Amino acid sequence: MDKLIEGLKRFKRETYPRLKPLYDNLIKTGQKPRALIIGCADSRVAFETLTGCGPGELFIVRNAGNIVPRYGTYVGGVTASIEFAVTQLPIEDVIICGHTHCGAIAGLLDPDSLRDMPAVRDWLNFSKQASERVRKADTRTISRHKRAATSENVKLQLENLHSFPCIAERLGAGSIKLHGWVYELETGDVLEYDEKTRTWNSLTGDEPVKPPPPLPQ
Ligand SMILES: [Zn+2]
Numbered sequence: 001m002d003k004l005i006e007g008l009k010r011f012k013r014e015t016y017p018r019l020k021p022l023y024d025n026l027i028k029t030g031q032k033p034r035a036l037i038i039g040c041a042d043s044r045v046a047f048e049t050l051t052g053c054g055p056g057e058l059f060i061v062r063n064a065g066n067i068v069p070r071y072g073t074y075v076g077g078v079t080a081s082i083e084f085a086v087t088q089l090p091i092e093d094v095i096i097c098g099h100t101h102c103g104a105i106a107g108l109l110d111p112d113s114l115r116d117m118p119a120v121r122d123w124l125n126f127s128k129q130a131s132e133r134v135r136k137a138d139t140r141t142i143s144r145h146k147r148a149a150t151s152e153n154v155k156l157q158l159e160n161l162h163s164f165p166c167i168a169e170r171l172g173a174g175s176i177k178l179h180g181w182v183y184e185l186e187t188g189d190v191l192e193y194d195e196k197t198r199t200w201n202s203l204t205g206d207e208p209v210k211p212p213p214p215l216p217q
Contacts, residue, residue: 019055026056033059036085038078038157039097040066040104044185047097059085065104065153066096069126071163079164086166092176094161097190098154099183105149130156151200154180155193 016023033056037047041062048058061081068078085091098105107114107124108131114121130153134145158180161167170176180193182200191200 022055031056031059032090033057033085034090034092035059035095036061036082036089036091036093037095037097038062038066038068038082039095040064040099040102042099042102044101045097045099045183050183050190059089059091061085063123064120065102065108065124065127066098066157067104067123067126067153068096068157068160070160071165074126082161082164083166086164086170086176093179094167094176095179095181096154096157096161097181097183098150100147100150100185102146102150105146105153108153109145109149126160127153127156151182151193154182158193 035053035057036059038061039045039047041064047060048054051058059081061078063078068082069076071079082094086094104120104124104127107117107120108127111121114124131149133152133156134148158178161178162171167176167178171178181203182191182193183189184191188204190203192203193200
């Protein structure tokens with residue numbers, strides 16, 4: 001907690017004064033994010049850090065496993081937040097972002113590990129189809145199995161987004177685009193799913209990797 005409070009103080013002292021004009025403008029005109037990201041709650045996936053976006057630029061919905069229940073099967077924070085963002089904000093791009101080494105995906109593939117977490121087990125049921133699909137595919141090793149399930153889960157949640165009337169309507173009008181991403185913790189790369197070619201392609205390409213600075217103490 002000490003670290004968090006120290007961070008709050010530093011933000012107020014150093015960052016907030018720099019961003020004050022931006023915050024004043026965001027208060028005056030309201031938020032106008034163009035991107036809605038549905039991502040995992042995992043602490044290692046920091047979207048503002050990943051994208052370089054700041055306040056007012058990303059509307060983010062996070063939950064275990066970056067899951068979007070099909071519209072009408074469940075009403076909760078995820079459904080309501082997506083519906084709010086799409087109908088009330090100038091969202092042009094909706095991104096489902098999974099990530100490697102995802103605990104939710106590990107749980108999905110090993111339901112016995114969820115014995116003490118009935119709520120997690122029930123929640124991950126919304127992704128069950130993804131694990132059933134990879135079970136039929138050639139995934140050989142556990143790590144390949146997990147990787148395949150991570151990708152398949154993103155594709156499944158993209159399909160589920162189509163069940164939202166507000167999204168279907170905007171897709172029909174061509175005013176919104178859907179994207180499926182997987183963030184690779186081990187490389188820093190983000191892959192995007194191409195529905196036409198059914199392939200995953202790097203969004204970061206051959207960006208040179210700078211040598212890492214020393215970690216903060
Ligand atoms: Zn995760």
